[in-house]
Amino acid sequence: MEAALTLPRRPFLHCSTVIPVVVLTLKFTMHLFKLKDSWCFLPWMLFISWTSHHIRDGIRHGLWICPFGKTSPLPFWLYVIITSSLPHICSFVMYLTGTRQMMSSKHGVRIDV
Numbered sequence: 233m234e235a236a237l238t239l240p241r242r243p244f245l246h247c248s249t250v251i252p253v254v255v256l257t258l259k260f261t262m263h264l265f266k267l268k269d270s271w272c273f274l275p276w277m278l279f280i281s282w283t284s285h286h287i288r289d290g291i292r293h294g295l296w297i298c299p300f301g302k303t304s305p306l307p308f309w310l311y312v313i314i315t316s317s318l319p320h321i322c323s324f325v326m327y328l329t330g331t332r333q334m335m336s337s338k339h340g341v342r343i344d345v
Contacts, residue, residue, distance in 0.1 A: 247298040248286050255279045272331055276322055287314050 244250070259275045261267075286295060291311050294303040326332045 248295045249298045251282050280318055280322055284315050287311055
């Protein structure tokens with residue numbers, strides 16, 4: 233644990249621009265292998281969990297946005313606002329893309345945030 237706090241630089245997956253790249257690659261891969269119906273929630277779950285982790289880390293270290301550098305540490309109030317609004321934003325985008333309707337009709341999962 234002590235060694236993790238004294239790393240000379242941040243690990244690769246702490247770059248915030250990796251999140252949309254990985255999520256979109258996963259979504260494309262799922263579409264390619266026809267997994268989009270049964271696993272349609274996976275990219276969204278990954279996006280929300282990974283983004284909220286980065287936002288939490290941003291309180292102490294700022295966000296690392298490749299290749300532009302890093303931001304200053306985020307204020308706590310911004311962390312609270314982003315973290316609490318993230319599920320609502322994703323729910324709205326899921327509505328726009330039809331993912332909410334597909335999950336409700338095919339899997340009986342209702343998403344109301």
